[in-house]
Amino acid sequence: MTDREIISLINDSLIEEFELEESAMAPEAEIFADLGLDSLDIVDMVVVLESALKIKIRDDAGLREIRTLGDIHRFVIAKLGAPAAE
Amino acid sequence: MRYDYVVIGAGVSGISSALLLARFGRRVAILEQAARPAPLIGGFERDGVYYDGGFHYAGGLEKGGVLDCNLRLLGLAGELSRLELAKSGYDTVIQPESSFTFSFPQGYAALQTALSHKFPAQSAIIADYLEDLRAATRKLPYYHEAAPLSSLNLAEIHGQSLKQVLDKSGFAGDLRNLLEVHGLLYGARPEEIPFAIHAGVVDGYYRSAATFKGGGRALVKTLVKALDRSGVDLFCRHQVSEIVLSPAGKIAGVNCADGRCLQASGCIATLHPQAMLKLLPDTVLRPVYRRRLNGLAETPSADIVFMRCELKRGSAPGVRGELERGSTSGLCGARRGRGGLVKPAGEKACRRHKFAGRNFFFLPPRGEVLLDFKLPQDKRLLYLNFSAANATEICGLTAILPALSGVDEKTGGSDAYAERKAYIGELVRQRIANLLPEIGAKLTVAGVATGKTLKRINLSPKGSLYGVKHKVGQFNPVPKTRLENFFLAGQAIAAPGVLGAITSALMTVGEIVGHEKIQALRHEVICDDE
Numbered sequence: 357m358t359d360r361e362i363i364s365l366i367n368d369s370l371i372e373e374f375e376l377e378e379s380a381m382a383p384e385a386e387i388f389a390d391l392g393l394d395s396l397d398i399v400d401m402v403v404v405l406e407s408a409l410k411i412k413i414r415d416d417a418g419l420r421e422i423r424t425l426g427d428i429h430r431f432v433i434a435k436l437g438a439p440a441a442e
Numbered sequence: 443m444r445y446d447y448v449v450i451g452a453g454v455s456g457i458s459s460a461l462l463l464a465r466f467g468r469r470v471a472i473l474e475q476a477a478r479p480a481p482l483i484g485g486f487e488r489d490g491v492y493y494d495g496g497f498h499y500a501g502g503l504e505k506g507g508v509l510d511c512n513l514r515l516l517g518l519a520g521e522l523s524r525l526e527l528a529k530s531g532y533d534t535v536i537q538p539e540s541s542f543t544f545s546f547p548q549g550y551a552a553l554q555t556a557l558s559h560k561f562p563a564q565s566a567i568i569a570d571y572l573e574d575l576r577a578a579t580r581k582l583p584y585y586h587e588a589a590p591l592s593s594l595n596l597a598e599i600h601g602q603s604l605k606q607v608l609d610k611s612g613f614a615g616d617l618r619n620l621l622e623v624h625g626l627l628y629g630a631r632p633e634e635i636p637f638a639i640h641a642g643v644v645d646g647y648y649r650s651a652a653t654f655k656g657g658g659r660a661l662v663k664t665l666v667k668a669l670d671r672s673g674v675d676l677f678c679r680h681q682v683s684e685i686v687l688s689p690a691g692k693i694a695g696v697n698c699a700d701g702r703c704l705q706a707s708g709c710i711a712t713l714h715p716q717a718m719l720k721l722l723p724d725t726v727l728r729p730v731y732r733r734r735l736n737g738l739a740e741t742p743s744a745d746i747v748f749m750r751c752e753l754k755r756g757s758a759p760g761v762r763g764e765l766e767r768g769s770t771s772g773l774c775g776a777r778r779g780r781g782g783l784v785k786p787a788g789e790k791a792c793r794r795h796k797f798a799g800r801n802f803f804f805l806p807p808r809g810e811v812l813l814d815f816k817l818p819q820d821k822r823l824l825y826l827n828f829s830a831a832n833a834t835e836i837c838g839l840t841a842i843l844p845a846l847s848g849v850d851e852k853t854g855g856s857d858a859y860a861e862r863k864a865y866i867g868e869l870v871r872q873r874i875a876n877l878l879p880e881i882g883a884k885l886t887v888a889g890v891a892t893g894k895t896l897k898r899i900n901l902s903p904k905g906s907l908y909g910v911k912h913k914v915g916q917f918n919p920v921p922k923t924r925l926e927n928f929f930l931a932g933q934a935i936a937a938p939g940v941l942g943a944i945t946s947a948l949m950t951v952g953e954i955v956g957h958e959k960i961q962a963l964r965h966e967v968i969c970d971d972e
């Protein structure tokens with residue numbers, strides 16, 4: 357998968373599962389302030405990303421650093437690029 | 443009348459939530475669909491014998507123990523009499539094939555000694571394991587003072603499973619079965635259950651195993667009396683069919699199936715999370731959240747056979763040496779128990795069934811998975827509880843034979859169902875007669891419950907023992923939801939069991955009034971954890 361494909365897969369999943377507006381999906385959009393998610397949604401966001409991309413990120417400390425949609429993109433791309441944890 | 447909070451469901455979690463909210467000045471009503479409060483744990487009486495339903499025994503009822511402390515928090519200090527189960531063996535595990543037998547004695551120290559005695563080569567790993575178990579409970583909210591208070595944090599949930607912990611130390615064979623057998627109390631397999639949750643359930647029992655004088659029925663009575671004192675309105679036969687929202691999307695109240703309605707500005711739902719979803723318009727909670735809740739794995743169901751068992755104290759020869767030793771101690775009057783909440787039970791001389799207050803776990807054949815509910819019924823794990831509640835020579839015996847949840851759906855019309863119940867009753871009676879010959883001739887089946895019964899009692903959608911499972915990798919819901927002033931409590935949130943249900947109420951009301959306030963209350967009622 358190219359980075360662009362990954363990004364659009366992430367965006368599409370989030371749009372569908374969280375009923376977000378496509379026009380709001382700018383990389384600089386803050387997930388809480390702009391996309392309207394709240395801390396309760398983080399668990400579901402993790403579940404959505406894991407199942408859309410077949411990765412496991414729930415234990416990842418990097419999750420806590422995420423502020424914007426672009427952070428999610430970079431986080432997932434890095435995760436997919438990194439050698440799979442055993 | 444407009445309430446601050448309406449609580450859906452008068453189970454242990456609902457009543458506990460209401461009591462706590464009332465304590466913090468909220469005006470509360472509870473709506474319960476059944477004809478009586480806490481239908482799951484109230485038990486029933488037949489021909490003068492009391493049978494426990496969804497409550498047989500609990501751990502942590504000793505003074506300062508976690509359940510003792512939580513009951514005090516609810517304002518129940520001194521109202522229930524604690525009956526400690528048999529001192530030298532409350533839970534007897536028997537492997538019928540090999541005659542392996544072990545009885546769990548009261549208290550960690552005695553347990554460690556007994557296990558090390560039986561498995562001398564493993565005594566070092568036994569000691570370490572029991573220490574790990576105690577340590578794991580220190581991370582559970584409202585279990586230990588130092589634990590994080592908000593919600594179960596992810597690392598705990600997705601930490602190690604019981605299996606991983608047992609594998610690491612190299613436990614195997616009979617010893618391993620002993621450490622896994624209490625999985626029946628939460629309905630998940632060792633590879634599924636997070637070690638922290640396992641610890642939260644068994645730690646209390648390992649400290650001390652007890653019940654209340656009068657059984658689950660006495661607990662319900664006490665809870666209801668407390669509701670009354672607290673000014674909480676309890677409405678039974680009120681099945682909530684809809685949570686009503688204002689045009690602005692805020693909680694406005696609830697509607698019941700029979701058209702009655704009740705106004706409230708907040709709501710705690712304690713019913714099964716999947717049943718909860720049906721009470722709200724689809725647009726309120728996110729699709730992804732609803733999908734997650736609908737996808738939660740369910741605990742197993744069970745066939746439950748209630749039997750009357752009449753036996754004079756000490757009248758019959760022992761089944762096995764070990765069994766006999768464990769059978770007579772401490773139960774009568776329970777005066778020797780470390781008295782918790784809970785005044786010790788009366789001094790009256792009592793005639794008591796010699797097995798009263800004892801439990802048996804009959805294991806499946808060697809090599810079979812302990813909690814494999816697909817095994818044929820005569821091979822599956824069988825749990826027996828001889829109720830401590832009847833202070834006579836007649837004992838209400840409950841036999842629980844776990845089953846996959848949802849199997850009863852397939853049972854056809856009422857004749858076929860009655861036939862199946864009769865078949866199960868007889869099968870279990872015979873199995874017990876073979877396993878415990880001394881009581882075999884004294885058993886009469888008084889009633890049979892199935893998954894269908896469980897489903898009817900508390901409207902749990904799948905008729906399972908403990909509702910939603912707690913499982914590594916599965917995110918169960920937390921108390922808070924996206925909908926303002928709408929919270930969840932119940933066994934799905936914290937853990938199964940009476941302790942889990944009360945814990946969920948503390949977590950939930952903590953979200954509402956502030957965890958620090960609950961913590962302060964905790965200090966007030968003086969709960970020393972160690």
Ligand SMILES: Cc1cc2nc3c(=O)[nH]c(=O)nc-3n(C[C@H](O)[C@H](O)[C@H](O)COP(=O)(O)OP(=O)(O)OC[C@H]3O[C@@H](n4cnc5c(N)ncnc54)[C@H](O)[C@@H]3O)c2cc1C
Pocket residue numbers: 450451452453454455456473474475476479480481482483495496497498499500680681682683712713714717746842896899900901902906907908931932933934937938939940941942943
């Ligand atoms: C056979 C069996 C044995 C058990 N043994 C033990 C034991 O020995 N020790 C122990 O600690 N635990 C035991 N448990 C577990 C324990 O009983 C439960 O974990 C605990 O009671 C759950 O409490 P709760 O409040 O979460 O759920 P529930 O008691 O199910 O409460 C939910 C309530 O909501 C009501 N309700 C549902 N839908 C609606 C609606 N639409 N409107 C209004 N009301 C509604 C239900 O009727 C129910 O009363 C046992 C369970 C079973 C089944």
